[in-house]
Amino acid sequence: MAAFARRKAQRLARPDPSRKRALDARAAEVARLLNARESFCTTSSCDGRVMVTVREGRERHGDDGTGIQKKNCTWLLVTHDPCVKGDVMTALKKATGDAVFKFEPFVLHVLCRELQDAQLLHSVAIDSGFRNSGITVGRGGKITMAVRSTHCLEVPLSHKGRLMVSEEYIEFLVHVANQKMEENIRRIDRFHKGLELALEAAVPADTLFPEGPEKSHSVYVHRRKRRPAREQADPSRELEPQDDTESSLGLLAEIMI
Template sequence: MAAFWRRKAQRLARADGSRKGALDPGAAAVVRLLNGRAPFCTTSSCSGRLVLAQGGGAAMAALEKATGDVVLKFEPFVLHVLCEELRDAQLLHSVAVDSGFRNSGITVGKGGKIMMAVRSTHCLEVPLSHKGKLMVSEEYIEFLIHVANQKMEENIRRIDRFHRSLELALKPAAGASSPPPGQAETHRPVYRRRRKRRAEPERDAHAAPEGPGEEPEPESDTESSLGIFADMTI
């Protein structure tokens, strides 16, 4: 499809628009694997974000000086992939759901643009203060940080499962580089029906993306996000 190849060429030729200016290390292996296959092109990715206040005492001191709202937040891995055909998106969807990203979904936009979003509900968002007033105890903040760190560890395990499963699912296409527009592709991944999932300790809701529109494509595609940052006004 000429439109897909044009979009892929433009996307891969574009300079990295993130503040870091490079791939997020946690998502790099998955991004490179997909971009190396003919029917896929990643448009944005983030391996996960953890909003933390450093240390117990230091955290409380910062919160006590806050004049606005402070929120502790963890956001899991997210990836948006432009796909050449619907069967390509279906393959990614199957692998993503089996890897624990059960809020993943497919959208088809104007002109037949097919986007696959890898997402999960494995997140955390807890208000700590409101208009400068601390709403929780130091002990509770320490507990939340522990929970957030556990979620990040599980997030990393899911990314690893997704990467390994992708390698297996795309194995028929191994060694085949992206052909130029108009050239037939000799090896394509095949969409297979997913096997029944084994029960996991934590279950996420499986839902399609909201609304009929296309998945938005953030400009900061590959911002490094395993570090620490804080959404607070002090």
């Protein structure tokens, strides 16, 4: 516990290594929510972006046979909001190499104190549409949860400075990218709201069960309203529909090892 707290303090004290030197607006809301909890520490994020990048110069193959090593990659256009064709065309005028049009969706990496913390976060991410999310356990037991999705877009536009597609096609690509951006924003919003609800519903087990074997079974339990004593004592009472069917939020909160 203390080791994770130290690692989190050191991580959050570091200067932002990104080109922007600041968190993206939509990602910042999620990061603040997670970092306010003792069990989580965000390490990197992007709330989604449309880009035109260009690779200048020659490609070379790695000596270890791992493939092409990309050198001198330049960003000609980067926006975290919907874009227009004119922005792309202006960026392409600067390209003398191979230009690529990209949409990259929301991504978030979070250090988690316990595996159950990562599982809770993973469940919310999957339910919010981030189907490529996953958990990794590294050296020393470091647990990282990555929130990712697969609705990316990457299309080559020019070769050695020569435009290889029509302006009509570029306009179509911009339309597709903007649709993906809108869906990306909706998923971030679902993720943020779902995370708020899941964290509110989840209570550390040791605060409710300070003693007894239940403590070792679950890190999180779901708050339930206490039934009247006469209902608890009546074995003949038929179950209500909500008694035998857990809500999706309950499934998120009651994570078992």
